[in-house]
Amino acid sequence: MKHIKTINKANLKASAAKGGCGKCQASCQSACKTSCTVANQKCEREA
């Protein structure tokens, strides 16, 4: 495309279908303790 460059796979919807296993880190524990940023956590689902 000339005007728009799509950067990523845009796979959020696909992630819902097989998501929710709960194995990932509780997001407050890592380095904040006073806010909540979930999007920087890793998915820990085993393939």
Added chain:
Amino acid sequence: MIHKFKINGYNIVLDVNSGGVHIVDNLTYDLLENVEPPFSEKCPETVLKKLSKLYNTDDIKECYDEIVSLYNDKILFSEDDYEKFAKSSVSSPVKAMCLIISQDCNMRCKYCFASTGDYGQGRKLMSVETGKKALDFLIEKSEDRKFLEVDFFGGEPMLNFEAVKAIVEYGRKREKEANKVFRFTITTNGLMMNDEQLEFINREMKNVVLSIDGRKEVHDYMRPLPNGKGTYDRIVENFKRFAKARGDKEYYVRGTYTKNNLDFSNDIMHLYELGFDQISVEPVMADPKEPYAITEGDLAKIFREYEILAAKITDILDSGKFINFFHFMIDLDQGPCAIKRLRGCGSGNEYICIAPDGDIYPCHQFVGIEKYHMGNIFDGTFDLDIKNEFASAHVYSKPECRKCWAKFYCSGGCNANNYIYAGDIHNAHKLSCQIQKKRLECAIMMRALRMLEKAE
């Protein structure tokens, strides 16, 4: 829903529901101000006429076709169909625990949310017995979760280090019996750290958070000793020693910025220049009456400062060096699943806090708030109504979050900040939201440009 923004000369468009990120030219940016679904086959004449003052008509038509193509591919203006998942947000196993191992502190930080360490409840230490009982409670409530997180928190945990050691030792024994893995972490102010303690922490802790605010004058002003003297010189030496011994294992230096240092990018750069390359620095959360509290009037300066910080970090990365700023970390391809993003940190549901006397709270910031006292590990009480309230506190049950573009990134924000500063865990704390959104825009922009460079 889409969200578009301009930062440091780039036009970014986020498709909220697919997670799609697009870098666009000025024409697309302006065209998206004027068109939305349902799309007609051709660009509407009124739009053509309006934009033809600025752009070539053929280019506008071409750009319109690109927008429609992405819409048809469901990566622009894609539908929000996540609410059905939110409705099934029910109580989950408990997998993370904060232990207030020391309700006492050897610093007197002016902004401490725990009232200089005692949570307004008097100074006390957690016993080894209570810590062991807490681990047993966590194992029991964790059901099929294998990885269990336990954070030693305070006050200052090193004031009760012998208990930390005994509880970790107990955890290592119990995890084998119960087929679990404990991931211990600790948050410390760095005043006490001898070689033996350092060796233990490096061996046993998956992550370590070292509290330091940045430049000496900034740090010493907010983080003094009880006698009023500064702490910077003592802790920097300890933290440098720690970081050297830590090697490749995970740690963060973590600071707080206040109204007194709205030029906080200089503090982050100071921490980097000291040799720390994994950095988390956050805005203070405080009663607006406090002189150091951040208020609405500070936001323009704060937003600009995050842009400056983004540019500084980009320069470091471009020079081939490493730096990781926690709140700019984002993975646009392999981040957490959408289900995780609906409900945030898990406080009160997957994550709980145990106070020194065994009392259970939704998280460390709720300690001492009677309304959310969930029970006690010694008498077996555990209020499932409160647990359910937190389990169902997701982005679709929070009115302001439902319509917010950032909902899949902050996941409804901090329930404690919502309760303390906005009156209800379901009410967004607007000041936090605005800062969070700016950080996210910077993070998305920085990551998108990296990905674009790689692709090209």
